[in-house]
């Protein structure tokens with residue numbers, strides 16, 4: 095007979111890696127409310143409010159704004175699958191893990207993918223991007239706003255104009271920027287964007303906010319071939335989120351409750367206040383780290399406040415061991431480096447509910463214990 099495991103008894107963690115981020119108690123409470131039907135009029139109201147709040151956080155009036163079921167990667171796939179038609183020329187900017195993944199999604203959707211690359215840890219110069227856009231004339235251009243793998247903030251305010259000049263659409267990965275940096279979807283002319291719940295929105299992982307402009311939806315509605323994915327087909331999912339409310343799939347009801355509360359918290363604090371809090375707390379961490387000889391590995395002009403990429407100092411001989419000790423003895427999770435940065439860098443997240451001065455104090459105290467200066 096199989097032995098039945100005991101009910102879960104989990105340690106409390108200080109989540110300061112690349113996500114998930116710490117979740118506020120009221121969000122956990124919303125998550126544990128009694129489940130209701132996914133076609134219940136009360137749930138429809140929840141969906142409407144989630145959409146309205148997502149519009150406010152994305153700073154858009156796009157009607158097609160919803161929480162795709164699945165994590166951030168599902169949102170990325172929703173946009174690639176719906177917006178890329180076989181044979182479409184796509185231009186994907188790669189300076190970390192997530193651009194590379196999007197390029198692969200475009201290829202799988204039948205796109206002809208061109209890339210432009212920058213060194214990991216560096217932002218792209220917009221003039222170089224625009225020159226490449228003029229050369230490739232892409233139907234789809236995609237770039238990551240906040241590269242969580244490298245801690246880089248990518249300026250994107252001038253790209254849409256260049257992409258639109260050639261009749262293309264600009265897709266922005268806002269997984270780590272939404273709720274932590276201004277994304278300004280409408281002002282910047284971004285045609286479609288996706289995010290995730292577990293970064294600066296500080297909700298557990300499980301939903302992917304997405305938004306598409308009318309131009310982007312025009313492309314989806316006039317496709318020559320059907321969207322390859324049935325589950326992520328926006329003409330079907332969109333009808334469930336608005337339109338005729340036709341059953342498509344069972345929305346993760348309680349995750350939508352949690353997102354509802356997480357978004358409420360963002361708007362109660364005020365988007366601008368929240369963004370400046372991220373900046374202020376980042377400055378504090380930066381100062382504390384500098385005093386201890388830690389250096390940033392990301393381009394200092396374009397460092398993300400919510401994701402700090404730091405070089406592992408020479409005094410640390412066993413970086414994985416040090417991170418394991420931080421977790422075991424201090425309950426502190428920080429991220430290791432990804433790809434080319436593995437073993438060289440650490441990633442310290444200060445996202446959403448975790449971006450507070452007292453969290454910085456806890457992080458610094460743990461580092462002082464595990465990797466002391468002398």
Ligand SMILES: *Cc1c(COP(=O)(O)O)cnc(C)c1O
Pocket residue numbers: 113165166167168192238240241242243267268269270290293299
């Ligand atoms: C976390 C992340 C993703 C992927 O999201 P998942 O929720 O892990 O599927 C995509 N892009 C960026 C920039 C991210 O930080």
